[in-house]
Amino acid sequence: MNATLEAMAQALFQSWFVNLDPIRANSGSEPTVAKQVAADAGWDTRSLDEIAHYLNGVALQKYPPGDGPTLPVIKIAQLRKGSTIDAGRCNSDLPPAYIVQDGDVLFSWSGTLEVELWCGGVGALNQHLFKVTSKEFPKWFYYLWTRHHLDEFRRIAAAKATTMGHIQRSHLSAAKVIVPPKAVLEEMSLSMSPLVEKIILNRVQSRNHVALRDALLPKLLIGDLELEDAERIVEDV
Numbered sequence: 001m002n003a004t005l006e007a008m009a010q011a012l013f014q015s016w017f018v019n020l021d022p023i024r025a026n027s028g029s030e031p032t033v034a035k036q037v038a039a040d041a042g043w044d045t046r047s048l049d050e051i052a053h054y055l056n057g058v059a060l061q062k063y064p065p066g067d068g069p070t071l072p073v074i075k076i077a078q079l080r081k082g083s084t085i086d087a088g089r090c091n092s093d094l095p096p097a098y099i100v101q102d103g104d105v106l107f108s109w110s111g112t113l114e115v116e117l118w119c120g121g122v123g124a125l126n127q128h129l130f131k132v133t134s135k136e137f138p139k140w141f142y143y144l145w146t147r148h149h150l151d152e153f154r155r156i157a158a159a160k161a162t163t164m165g166h167i168q169r170s171h172l173s174a175a176k177v178i179v180p181p182k183a184v185l186e187e188m189s190l191s192m193s194p195l196v197e198k199i200i201l202n203r204v205q206s207r208n209h210v211a212l213r214d215a216l217l218p219k220l221l222i223g224d225l226e227l228e229d230a231e232r233i234v235e236d237v
Helices: 002-018 021-027 031-040 076-081 139-148 150-158 169-174 182-222 227-236
Strands: 044-047 053-056 070-074 089-091 105-108 114-117 123-125 129-133 176-179
Touching: 002 021, 002 139, 002 182, 044 169, 070 076, 076 105, 076 114, 105 139, 114 139, 114 182, 129 139, 139 150, 139 182
Parallel strands: 070 123
Antiparallel strands: 044 176, 053 129, 070 089, 105 114, 105 129
16 A cells, blocks of 8 residues: 555655646746746755754764663664664664654655654664755655655765765755745645645554564464454554
8 A cells, every 4th residue: 555655645746746747737838948937936945954954963982772761773774674673772872853753754865865754663873864844845845855855875985996885965955946936835845744644644554563573473473362352452553
């Protein structure tokens, strides 16, 4: 189901911001002309770092685990697999901005470049990862625009003459974004926001189901839990 939802979100984004179909439908113009028509209609062009804040993670070895509460450390490896199972731990007493929640947009800007909706549970943001947020624009907008530029960012990183390719903040500034008027953006959000929220919900539910399965199965195998009881627990969830 999520693959279908993600394909729908990408198709809508492609239609609206790459093909400029809303503008072309009204003007009957080709894409090259549509860009000027869009500008005349109040569509703006900004940089990626003007529509969202890209918070770089911290070196979490500065927050070693102690006797108190801890958090799993989210590194590139955790981002790629979408899970903090077997992740290292750090002290939970770190600035709140560096705590990651389900649904946050994470972008690994060094090594393996990925942009994901994080659904692996609460964790701590390690260095080489951006947490992407915005006070002005909805999540779907800055998430899909960051993904839109991902291939170009990967090409930039691959061209680096270093052992670990990466991008710099200047590349965020160079990446351009087409911003529709507020009323148009709000109308788009009526379709797009539910898609993205459903993707997040499905991933979180899938993670919880896997955790429940892993907790119940050993008890079933050794006879500590009856099948009927396990089925009832699953139904309650």
